[in-house]
Amino acid sequence: MTIVQVWTEYRRGRIGARLAAVALAGATVVGLAPTAAVAAGGEGGAAERRPRVDGQQELRDLVERGGTTAALAEIRGVGRSPWRGAAGVSDLATGRPAEADGRFRIGSVTKAFVSTVLLQLVGEGRLRLDDPVERHLPGVVPNGAAITVRQLLNHTSGLFNYTEDTRFLVTNEAELEDYAHGTWRYRDYRPEQLAAVSAEHPPYFAPGQGWHYANTNYVLAGMIVRKVTGRAWQQEVERRIVRPLHLEDTVFPGSGTGFGGPHAHAYLDMPAGPADITRLNPSVVDAAGNGISTTTDLDRFHAALFGGKLLRPAEMSALTETVPDTVPGTVPGMGYGLGVFRLDLGPGCEAAWGHDGSLPGWGTLLLGSRDGKRQFALSYNPFVGRDGSGGEEPVGSLAAKTLCGPGAGAGTGAPAAAAPLPESEPVPRAIPRTGPDLPLPGLVTRS
Numbered sequence: 001m002t003i004v005q006v007w008t009e010y011r012r013g014r015i016g017a018r019l020a021a022v023a024l025a026g027a028t029v030v031g032l033a034p035t036a037a038v039a040a041g042g043e044g045g046a047a048e049r050r051p052r053v054d055g056q057q058e059l060r061d062l063v064e065r066g067g068t069t070a071a072l073a074e075i076r077g078v079g080r081s082p083w084r085g086a087a088g089v090s091d092l093a094t095g096r097p098a099e100a101d102g103r104f105r106i107g108s109v110t111k112a113f114v115s116t117v118l119l120q121l122v123g124e125g126r127l128r129l130d131d132p133v134e135r136h137l138p139g140v141v142p143n144g145a146a147i148t149v150r151q152l153l154n155h156t157s158g159l160f161n162y163t164e165d166t167r168f169l170v171t172n173e174a175e176l177e178d179y180a181h182g183t184w185r186y187r188d189y190r191p192e193q194l195a196a197v198s199a200e201h202p203p204y205f206a207p208g209q210g211w212h213y214a215n216t217n218y219v220l221a222g223m224i225v226r227k228v229t230g231r232a233w234q235q236e237v238e239r240r241i242v243r244p245l246h247l248e249d250t251v252f253p254g255s256g257t258g259f260g261g262p263h264a265h266a267y268l269d270m271p272a273g274p275a276d277i278t279r280l281n282p283s284v285v286d287a288a289g290n291g292i293s294t295t296t297d298l299d300r301f302h303a304a305l306f307g308g309k310l311l312r313p314a315e316m317s318a319l320t321e322t323v324p325d326t327v328p329g330t331v332p333g334m335g336y337g338l339g340v341f342r343l344d345l346g347p348g349c350e351a352a353w354g355h356d357g358s359l360p361g362w363g364t365l366l367l368g369s370r371d372g373k374r375q376f377a378l379s380y381n382p383f384v385g386r387d388g389s390g391g392e393e394p395v396g397s398l399a400a401k402t403l404c405g406p407g408a409g410a411g412t413g414a415p416a417a418a419a420p421l422p423e424s425e426p427v428p429r430a431i432p433r434t435g436p437d438l439p440l441p442g443l444v445t446r447s
Contacts, residue, residue, distance in 0.1 A: 052078075052079035052080055052081060052083055053075050053078040053079050053083055053401045053402070054083055054085075055073050055075055055083060055085060055376070055397075055398050055401060056085045056087065057394075057397075058073070058394035058395070058397050058398050058401075059071040059072070059073055059085055059086065059087035059088075059394070060087045061390070061391075061393070061394040062087065062088075062380050062391050062394050062395075063087045063088040064390075065390030065391070065394075066380070066382075066388050066389075066390045066391025066392075066394065067382055067383050067386035067387050067388035067389075067390065067391065068088060068380045068381055068382055068383065068388065068391060069088050069089060069092060069264065069265070069267060069381045069383050070086065070087070070088035070089060070090055070098035070102075070264035070265075070379075070380070070381045071086065071087050071088055071098070071378070071379070071380040071381070072084075072085070072086045072098060072099075072100055072102060072104065072264070072294075072295050072378070072379045072380075073085060073086075073295055073376060073377065073378045073379070073398060074100075074295035074296055074298075074299050074376065074377050075375075075376045075398070075401065075402055076299045076303065076368075076374065076375050076376070077303075077368075077369070077373045077374035077375060077402075078374055078401065078402055082296075082299070084100045084101075084295060084296065085100055086098040086099055086100040086102070088264070088381070089264075090102060090262070090263065090264040090265060091264075091265050092265070092267060092274055098264050099262050099264075100295070101249075101262065101294055101295075101296065102261075102262045102263045102264055102294065102379075103249055103259050103260070103261045103262065103263045103292050103293065103294055104263060104264065104292065104293070104294070104362060104364065104379040104381075105266075105282070105289075105291070105292055105357070105359045105362040105364070106289075106291045106292065106293050106298065106357045106364045106366075106379075107285070107289040107291075107356070107357020107358050107359045107362060107363075107364055108215075108288060108289045108355060108356060108357040108358070109291065109293070109298065109354075109355045109356065109357040109364050109366050110218075110252070110285075110287065110288065110289050110290055110291040110357065111218050111287075111288060111289070111339045111355060112301075112305070112339045112340050112354075112355045112366075113237045113241055113252075113291065113301070113339075114218055114221050114222055114225070114233055114237065114287045114339065115153050115221070115319065115338045115339025115340070116240075116241060116305060116310055116311065116319075116339070117225055117233065117236045117237055117240055117241070118149065118153065118221055118224065118225060118338075119311050119315040119318060119319055119338065120240055120310070120311065120315070121225070121228055121229070122315055122318070123311065123312050123314070123315045126228050126229075127149065127224070127228055128149070129148065129149050129150040129153075129318060129338075130148050130149070130150060131148060131149050132144060132145045132146065132147065132148060133145075133147045133148065133149065133152065133157075133220065133224070134147075136149075136223075136224045136227045136228065137220065137223055137224060137227060140192070140195055140199075140220070140223070141159065141195070141199065141220065142199050142203070143203070143207070146206075146207050147159070147207045148207070149221070149224065150318075150338070151207055151208055151217075152217040152218070152220055152221050152224075153217065153218075153221060153338040153339055154211075154322075154323050154336055154337060154338055155211055155212060155213050155214055155217055155323070155336060156207070156208050156209075156210065156211055156323060157203075157207055157214070157216075157217055158203035158204045158205040158206060158207050158208075158209065158210060158212065159198055159203055159204075159214055159216045159217060159220075160198045160199075160200075160201035160202070160203060160204065160214065160216065161198070161212065161213065161214035161215055161216055162194050162195070162197040162198040162214075162215065162216050162219070163215050163284075163285075165197050165198075165200075165201070167197065168197075168284070170184075176268075176270075177270075179268070179277070179360075180268050180270050180275035180277060181275060185257075185277060185279065185280040185281065186257065186279075186280070186281045187281060187284065188255050188281055188283050189281075189283045189284050189286070190283070191219045191220075191222060191223050191286045191287070192223075194215075194216070194219045194284075194286060195216065195219055195220060195223070198214075198216040211323050211336065213336075215285060215288035215289065216288075217288075218286075218287045218288035218289075218339075219286045219287055219288055221233075221287055222286055222287025222288075223287075225287075232254075233252075233287050234252040234254060234290070237252060238252070240310075241301065241310065245297075245300055245301060245304050245309075246300075247293070247297040247300060247301060248297070249261060249292075249293060249294040249296070249297050250291065250292065250293040250294070250297045250298075250301075251291070251292050251293075252290050252291050252292070253282060253290065253292060254282075254283060254290065255281050255282075255283045256281075256282075257279040257280060257281055257282075258279065259278075259292060260292075263278070264379075264381050265278045265361075265381070266278045266359075266360065266361020266362055266381050266384075267361055267381070267383050267384065268360065268361065268384040268385060269383060269384060269385030269386055270385075274383070277360055277361050277384070278361070280359070280360070282359075285359075289357060289359065295377040295378070295379060296377075298364075298366045298377035299366075299368075299375050299376070299377045301366075302354060302366055302368045302372065302375040302377070303368070303372045303373070303375060304372070305319075305372065306353060306368060306369070306370060306371065306372035306375075307371070307372030307373070308372070318338060319337055319338045319339070319340060320337050320340070320342065320353070320370070321337060321338070322335025322336055322337045322341070322342050323335055323336045323337075333345075333346075339355065340353055340354060340355055341353070341354070341355060342370075343367075345399065345400075345403055345404060346404075348404050348405060349400070349403050349404035349405075350369045350370070350374070350403040350404075351369075351370060351403075352367040352368070352369075352399065352403055353367065353368060353369070353370050354366040354367040354368055354375070360384055361381055361382065361383075361384055362379070362380075362381060362382075363378075363379070363380045363381070363382055364377075364378065364379050365377070365378045365395065366378075367399060367402065367403070368402070368403075369403060374402055374403060375402065376398055376399070376401075376402040378395065378398060
């Protein structure tokens with residue numbers, strides 16, 4: 001017997017869901033359990049002589065206990081040199097091992113790229129963050145004269161999240177079968193269509209009077225990039241970020257369904273066996289989640305962004321000005337900036353800055369320090385329909401190894417060399433997750 005549980009964990013103004021849940025837009029929280037592995041090293045001094053951090057056990061745990069078929073990660077800035085590894089298999093049919101340099105769908109991490117481009121345009125005087133959306137997209141957004149570009153980027157616009165519309169949700173067995181083996185995943189969308197779906201719904205709140213994660217905001221941001229520059233947002237991201245940073249494996253494929261390089265496969269648990277759902281048309285998420293990358297490229301992007309190589313100080317300040325925790329939808333210690341979030345990880349740890357992404361069968365997490373000197377990128381392939389709750393602790397351990405212990409706190413206003421945490425001390429309890437980005441049940445259980 002097959003039971004399809006349609007995703008219902010999302011609530012307006014609330015972040016909460018499970019690590020491996022698959023659905024199309026909302027916000028989730030990954031709980032971080034206590035861990036004994038908090039050996040992290042900072043830059044220079046005694047920390048430089050510490051053994052290189054190794055995350056292999058965490059990747060194995062994600063596969064063995066976290067309902068994941070493949071997991072890839074890279075940790076930088078901790079110890080002498082970067083660590084990169086993989087666990088699991090890239091293909092269930094052949095058993096081929098996952099490759100550490102494999103490409104993967106990054107989902108909403110795309111938002112950090114798009115926000116960076118818009119902030120560069122602000123720095124060039126080509127638009128302002130407080131410009132009304134109506135100025136750049138006349139007639140596209142209801143009440144667009146009262147919504148600013150800044151409110152799009154920090155999700156305080158109040159605009160309806162189009163991926164909550166029933167047209168983007170799998171609600172029964174026939175639709176699930178179509179997603180697994182039919183044409184659902186290959187539907188093509190234009191950003192104007194996605195914006196129009198949002199416009200059919202009333203807003204969650206008046207502009208600036210709340211917080212609600214919405215992919216609509218970044219679809220509109222991509223449209224503004226085109227209006228201001230005359231080029232597609234993908235072209236501007238490539239011209240301004242990908243090529244200058246030599247991100248050789250980072251692409252934004254538009255409607256393309258392939259990868260163009262080695263990659264792990266994504267799977268959906270179906271009665272007849274695993275359905276390969278690797279290929280999909282990512283135009284459904286457009287500038288909100290279209291990208292493909294690698295752990296190395298994402299770490300390099302994070303280091304450049306937070307290291308001050310992509311934005312001037314004024315725009316960097318705007319990027320990291322977060323929505324206060326009192327705004328509905330945040331969790332304690334979390335704030336959302338302009339395409340990035342900030343999380344206080346607790347005593348002995350640096351604040352984490354970054355973003356995450358989630359598409360059916362894909363999960364991504366990019367976190368690092370505010371000074372750009374430490375980061376980790378993680379990709380995992382949740383086997384959709386399998387229990388993924390065992391993945392919480394290994395993700396927490398990776399965060400702790402990167403941002404907790406000796407050297408943590410540099411550049412954040414905290415002591416430059418925080419004392420190591422006792423082994424019994426828990427690492428931060430939660431990491432905000434702003435995916436997932438595509439329509440499927442939150443959990444498909446089979447018995």
